[in-house]
Amino acid sequence: MYEEILERATKRREINxxxxxxxxxxxxxPIAPEQIDDDQPLFGRGLELDxxxxxxxxxxxxxxxxxxxxDEDKFVFGSTNSVADHIEREIGA
Structure with missing residues (x-):
């Protein structure tokens, strides 16, 4: 059980x-990848993407x-975590 949870967490970390x-x-x-928080908004006051x-x-x-x-999946652009959620759902990770 612990190994399974650890494996899932490791895969998720790799995706993020x-x-x-x-x-x-x-x-x-103009920032390093490690400066982007998993829950930081991608738009608006977050990374200010367009x-x-x-x-x-x-x-x-x-x-x-x-x-x-x-277009139906546009809700996934809230943060890297929400994009990662979408990827996990689609690949069945």
């Missing part, structure tokens, strides 16, 4: 770390994880 790296590097943000950045994130996620984000 990959996402923050993708966002920081793929969008050429609609063009959304399209880039969609492309990066599809390329890295093989997971599509459709």
């Amino acid at each position: 770390d990959s996402l923050t790296r993708l966002i920081a590097e793929g969008l050429d943000l 609609s063009l950045d959304t399209l880039e994130i969609v492309s990066l996620v599809e390329e890295e994880f093989g997971v599509a984000i459709t």
Whole structure:
């Protein structure tokens, strides 16, 4: 039981770390990936991303994880945690 929980937590951490790296590097943000908190808003007072950045994130996620984000899934852009939730649901992690 403990090993299963540890494995799931490790996989989740890997997804979140990959996402923050993708966002920081793929969008050429002026901050390091480790400075992006998992619950930091991606838009507004968070990372202050815009609609063009959304399209880039969609492309990066599809390329890295093989997971599509459709118009119906737009709610996932709250934070890296919410994007990671979507990826986990789609890949069944």
